[in-house]
Amino acid sequence: MAEPVHGADRRQATAVGFIAVLMWSMLAGLTAASGPMPPFLLTSVAFAISGMLGLIWLAATDNWSHLVQPVRVWAVGVGGLFGFHFFYFTALRGAPPVEASLIAYLWPLLIVVFSAFLPGERLRWFHAAGALLGLIGTIVLAGRSIVADAGSIPGYSAALAAAVTWSIYSLLSRRLSSIPTGAVAGFCLATAVLSASAHCLLEETGWPATTDEWLAVVGLGLMPVGAAFYLWDYGVKHGDIQVLGASAYAAPLLSTAILIAAGFAVPTWSIVVATVLIGGGAALASKDVVQRR
Numbered sequence: 001m002a003e004p005v006h007g008a009d010r011r012q013a014t015a016v017g018f019i020a021v022l023m024w025s026m027l028a029g030l031t032a033a034s035g036p037m038p039p040f041l042l043t044s045v046a047f048a049i050s051g052m053l054g055l056i057w058l059a060a061t062d063n064w065s066h067l068v069q070p071v072r073v074w075a076v077g078v079g080g081l082f083g084f085h086f087f088y089f090t091a092l093r094g095a096p097p098v099e100a101s102l103i104a105y106l107w108p109l110l111i112v113v114f115s116a117f118l119p120g121e122r123l124r125w126f127h128a129a130g131a132l133l134g135l136i137g138t139i140v141l142a143g144r145s146i147v148a149d150a151g152s153i154p155g156y157s158a159a160l161a162a163a164v165t166w167s168i169y170s171l172l173s174r175r176l177s178s179i180p181t182g183a184v185a186g187f188c189l190a191t192a193v194l195s196a197s198a199h200c201l202l203e204e205t206g207w208p209a210t211t212d213e214w215l216a217v218v219g220l221g222l223m224p225v226g227a228a229f230y231l232w233d234y235g236v237k238h239g240d241i242q243v244l245g246a247s248a249y250a251a252p253l254l255s256t257a258i259l260i261a262a263g264f265a266v267p268t269w270s271i272v273v274a275t276v277l278i279g280g281g282a283a284l285a286s287k288d289v290v291q292r293r
Helices: 007-024 027-032 039-061 071-094 097-104 107-115 125-148 150-175 183-202 211-238 241-247 250-261 269-285 287-292
Strands: none
Touching: 007 211, 007 241, 007 250, 027 071, 027 097, 027 211, 027 250, 039 071, 039 183, 039 211, 071 097, 071 150, 071 183, 097 150, 097 250, 097 269, 107 125, 107 150, 107 241, 125 269, 150 211, 150 241, 183 211, 211 241
């Protein structure tokens, strides 16, 4: 494993990772605006665009060797990217977008909690209390919808699976800090191929019907399902992953605001209360991070 960076370089890497968080706040809105594309097809197209971005960078820097990695590295990279976005897009197709997005955005909380089990760390009372508040917020958010529409349960389950998948992927990426970020281009292309294969086997094709929907798909591939991966990979490998986990709590607030502003959802008391609980629980779980820094 490569030696961690320190000082100004470490802070810079952390800031780079947070730019990815800002991009991800647009993920739910762009997905909702992308039209009737089924999850696997949407994942395939977005990742193909993302992978091409990486290939352009590898060609410009002549770093093709970054794609040559052990099987375990490919398993972590492709499993994390494909798994999260399959669950996330499935959640947005099977449940109300604001509720599904907020549940999926439990991953920052899970990063802080799970990181407590890494060597040299331990689970403290505020980690457990923060996780409990986040769980209560999730129940407040989804409980009424589940009672009113049992058909949304698979969507909520997929959103929770997305949160768990991304938190585990981020922590495993930290353990693989010696792997260059250029390898993410290969992970993206492999995910695009897997998604296209799954689409052919499991889904009926449905393409965007308007220019705005196509622009949303391209926007996904360029930012939240594109450049954000490379920025996040660099951030979690060379920055402070606990600070990134704590700062990522801004994502659900921004994402919800974007969905409401774009007209894909309306503000309700359950959304407000759930946002406060999830955000408050996340802040409590990161108490030691804030105090130390």
